[in-house]
Amino acid sequence: MSEDSPGVRRAWGWVAHLRAGGTTPWRDWSGAGEPHGRILPGAQQLELLRRLNEAGEAAPELATRVLEASAPGRGRPDLELEGAVPPLAFGPRPVDPAGLPDDELLRVAAGLLAEDVHAAGRREPQQPATRRWWRRGRYRLAGDVVLTGPVRADLLRQGRPPGGRGASVLVLGTDLATMYVHAWTARSLSVGAPGWREWLDPHVRRGTLPVRIDLARIARSWSDRVGAERVHIVLDPAELPRLVGVRRPLATPVPLSADATDLARRVGQALGLLAVPTEKRALLRETLRPRLAALPGPELVLPPEHRERVHERATHLRDALLRAGYPVHGDPDSLLPVDRAGAPEPSDAGVLALALRLLLEKKN
């Protein structure tokens, strides 16, 4: 690529145009410019910068970072611009960057966002309030982690850590369709997960429940340790304050849109190369999640074709819990899936739009 040719000069001209905030697509570009770097950036990087310019005003530092980035993970290598170089006998075919799938641009964007999240670091940890030992209602929380997380944090803030002698085990759940979404969300924001459908479809097809939302299994496991009488299934969040001995309502999860969750998953993959697992998890939950929660968009819902099977699975779950005789707080039928408005899967275009927005939010 170091050869000087009209095609290469045209490409360098386009690079300068994009650096200056231009939005002209490659195929419409006819200007020329001088080489301005070691190598011509890849088509993915150039097209991502063009999309950023379309979406807002990319700071020069951001433009440089985009052009120097390599997409993390496995996938197509950095591609040459079609028309900039003569047809090559080797290497991947040059492309028109406008024709690149959003997924290719997202790989680069997710890598850059991971760097941003890593650089932003974790929030200052909040000092837990002083323990209030005289309070009644010792508890442990188990079940759907998207539900238990905010409750546990809220109670800690109130000086009510979980545990203690004779604590009741509160197994939190909701309708099974939402719990599937929660389980994937929790994985995306921790150890990492495949794409939504890639993860969900085999579970539904085989009728398996991820461990984190298999309430019957969780309850049984606690029952073996502490006795069935101390295990409570909580399906109505309004019952929780009474069970843990507080007066006011407890925190509920702030929902993420389908696209925001998928973006978190992709950023998490790239973050795994920048931070050790515990730090990665904290960065995703404490630094990235609040930013994503502020972005609008439809929530993820179960795809319609899975409703029947999930309903059947939820019925089994409800019956197993009732058969085991645990106290159930809330209507057992609330485990059955309900129709909710939302997106049955994230869209690459929507995820990319969010990524562009987050990249532009950070003014370098």
Place this chain on the structure above:
Amino acid sequence: MARTVLLHVGTPKTGTSYLQDVLFRNRRTLANQGILYPADRFDAHFLAALDLMRLPWGGLEAEAVGAWDALAAKVRKHDGTAIISHEILATASRAQAGRALESLGHGDGAEVHVVLSVRDLVRQIPAEWQENVKHRHGLSYGAFLDQIRDPERATRIATWFWGVQELPDILNRWGHDLPPERIHLVTVPPRGGPPNLLWKRFSLAFGLDGVDLDLEAERANPSLGAPETALVRRINRAANRELNPADYRPLVRELLAHQTLSRRTGSPRLALPPDAHPWVSDVTSSWIAEIERRGYDVVGDLHDLVGEPPVREYADPDNPSEKLVAAAALDAIKALLLESARLRHNEERLERELLDTQLALERSYLRPTYRWREKLVRRLRGSSAGRGLLKVYRRARGRSSREA
């Protein structure tokens, strides 16, 4: 600042495991000669490569955070020759290659050489498919060949294959900033040549001639025959859903593939299908012409890349001889039985040890002094004054743990 850096960037299946094993085990001997092989564990350069290329690898990447910069810092600190070697570096992008060269001191006083060991596609294609199978894939050989022959190269399999195998493209990416005399190709000799010829070529390329090295290999990446590979592929398809990746590696890849099936002799070799030879021959000829044109230093013979002619009797692993697969499966079952027996014996031994420990613990509980102390503690717990006394006693004794 290292004066010379020899950066070996691939390709896979060219004796790299053997080379890295020799370098790792002999790093003290090498250090005495002023040659640095900066690795505190065998896979140190693999982790550094994952970090450089931000490549997730089944969770291993968590151990790779910051590994490239740490490696490069050691190289820059060394005054002499340094060697870095990992075959997955072949897939680095031009930007990543540029960052790697810069971090090793290129343009800042260090003379960086890129070494690429290369083998004919006639052997590389089946070997790459076999590697895929040994990494849990259930893809048939035919589907693999279709994907790598598709000019679009849209799939991950094809992208990876050409990323680590397309020699002129790898050299474009890694050699962009280097003069051709600092790029060295080591060709893998054809099958049946002198056994140590490849090592001699490596030794020449890395300037190791005259260094007294222990060449006894501890690590290698052995190959499987066609029916054995077909068997592993069937195992993948049958067990992948239930077998965790953490269990797959020791049980299927190590125990079955490497320690059992690779030792079977007499099975038909996994080979390139005869109808793929003309295509491979065209690709190879164009590579040889391009490499000759560029004037790189070649250790060995570029025509080693031509490869052997088609095999007379091709064993298709997608339609294997069921008799041979069954024989391989029998060996696999035997290996699994022996492993199960070993684990059972281990379990029995651990159970015995646990029982002995429990009995010893019970004996200590039965001593009268223990019973008296236990009774006292129980009484003290019954009153707030008693609990206070216990607290004072424990604090004075320095016991950090509390009652459950």
